[in-house]
Amino acid sequence: MANGEGATLICVPIMADTVDQMVALIHKAKFSGADLVEVRLDHLKSFNPSVDIETVIKQSSLPTLFTYRPTWEGGQYAGDEDSRRDALRLAMKLGADYIDVELQVANEFYNSLQEDKPSKCKIIVSSHNYQFTPSIEDLGDLVARIQATGADIVKFATTAKDISDVARVFQITVHSHVRAVPIIALVMGERGLMSRVLCPKFGGYLTFGTLESGKVSAPGQPTIKELLDLYNFRMIGPDTKIYGIIGNPVGHSKSPLLYNEAFRTAGINGVYLRFLVDDVASFFQTYSSSDFAGFSCTIPHKEAAAMCCDEVDPTAKSIGAVNCVIRRQADGKLFGCNTDYVGAITAIEEGLQGLHSASSVTGSPLAGKLFVIIGAGGAGKALAYGAKEKGARVVIANRTYERAKELADAVGAQALSLADLEGFHPETGMILANTTSIGMHPKVDETPVSKEVLQYYSLVFDAVYTPKITRLLWEAEESGARIVTGVEMLIGQAYEQYERFTGLPAPKELFKRIMANS
CATH class of the missing domain: 3.20.20.70 (Aldolase class I)
Structure with a gap:
């Protein structure tokens, strides 16, 4: 003892x-x-x-x-x-x-x-x-x-x-x-x-x-x-296994709420922590024992984490970023995958279902839509891949045009600087997705685009979930757009991560209830 x-x-x-x-x-x-x-x-x-x-x-x-x-x-x-x-x-x-x-x-x-x-x-x-x-x-x-x-x-x-x-x-x-x-x-x-x-x-x-x-x-x-x-x-x-979210900043993350309650309910001997990490490679090298069993990855480490993995699943390799890393118990090797795009795209599709213009012969309401993504980091790459896979016409906007162009060339999309996005409205009914940390607590007064631009979008998604309703989202709602919060993406991407961590079905209703009460 x-x-x-x-x-x-x-x-x-x-x-x-x-x-x-x-x-x-x-x-x-x-x-x-x-x-x-x-x-x-x-x-x-x-x-x-x-x-x-x-x-x-x-x-x-x-x-x-x-x-x-x-x-x-x-x-x-x-x-x-x-x-x-x-x-x-x-x-x-x-x-x-x-x-x-x-x-x-x-x-x-x-x-x-x-x-x-x-x-x-x-x-x-x-x-x-x-x-x-x-x-x-x-x-x-x-x-x-x-x-x-x-x-x-x-x-x-x-x-x-x-x-x-x-x-x-x-x-x-x-x-x-x-x-x-x-x-x-x-x-x-x-x-x-x-x-x-x-x-x-x-x-x-x-x-x-x-x-x-x-x-x-x-x-x-x-x-x-x-x-x-x-x-x-x-x-x-x-004997407790250690899991956690790797990020910087990471103190805002609500993932420990989800996983620790789910572990307790299912009787799993595991604990999920927040890891404030500056150097991902050093972190994985230092904490290499089998006790450190699985990790979620968030801003700004998704791309670096992919390079640290011994094996990356084909989808994550195409995206060039991972948000989930599993340490295989048999050999200690790190396996990386990406559940971001599934969580975000599913949440956006569900948001579009209620719009009258959401019909599509392919079955996805994203097919044929002009899908504007702000950010060219790990989450931006995931959404670009997912939206392109669903048949959307993708535009990448980033503060640094060169990074936007690099991602756009990789997925077959159009590139813009974030400043250019203010004047970009070739049509109405577009979809906007912010994948950057702009507007995240404590800088809640920030927004990636002006309110005037939002009138051209039928749906606006923000990956930020602290606060749940960001300035971007409430201005989008005031402009008549449907909004999808980062909480919905968080829950969606967490389902697959939990299943990969534990081998058990995700407790979907429990996750929804926890986030609704948090």
Whole structure:
């Protein structure tokens, strides 16, 4: 077991101005499902140690970890060391379950103990690196130095400059777990998220989950609700398979909502994460074990991901981009495919079904239509391929004309610059599809084309789904066009990905219900 007594613990940091506020937050943490709380004494505006510590311990409904973090280690305490040390010793004496002591002063702290420390209280000796994640050798040395102080529990937190940094921390965690060294090893920042979620898999003693989003004691902490309800934290174990979406940015992605709920419902031992990736090739090379079983790919990595795959299905090869990568369990090879075009084209076809002009002898309402695609990246390529396959006349518009021309030549289409699109309206009843990130949160006021242009289109699709109704879509609707949202594409492309991930039929109604309620 991760902590020597049970599964990996969830600790909620408690930060407040007063002790009364802290006690209220502790009760809230218990109600939220926490196993223990970290009482951050350095956040108190006024502090009477003998009264306040005893009050917290007596009124706490959860085991307590007391931290009195100085400014030189990222905290808020700027007073003298003697007073800080006295407060932590008092917490031990009054019945704290844990205290946190920084490595820099750990030896002095142990020397200051005038009597044997209470057997109940465990001392966590910690080190925080807010700049980077050291090498595996340096991390090993760090753990050894922390152990040498006499620590009951080793803790270190580093900062991820690249998501590959997390792999070194996983390696140290597993090594320490095998040696029965209780360890808390976390990576700060958005790129370090999986270090916090996957603690139960790799043997971490505890992880931190906040009560409210944004109110964190260290960068990158998820909420306890996200840990429990989104990532199914209590179900994660050594054999859990890891899936996720690779992108940059990726924090907006709703894919974890879909897959984790579907995994839980079907009893699949898997967890789906957001991976903020800068270099796709490095990511795949670093996380090459069979535990990392499948990936969704989004902007801007769809084309680069295709080049990293050992095998790409013929359709994705024609498109030149993949949005789904599977690691074959038999040989560890990466197989790439593209489900974007199926999800998007199907959603657009369904949107056209209700229009009177949607009849076609070929059976597809896209046949013969002038289909204008904004963007020449992975999603643009997918839509161009799919629309051409359905018999549409395709036009590619891109900020950089050369990229538009390259894609247009590949699929047999016409190329325009995005600026030229403002004056492009050879006919009415056209279809417009935005495949770029223009208009995505937080830049919700942006739109790829002016409202005046939209009167020439009978249907407008936007691959952006945060927000669900973008400026482009609401202006299109005001102009009389039918609109198709990125949510409909997301659900459509997710069906095939889920089936490829699991070998099971996609829970279509569940996916629709989740997105309708999100």
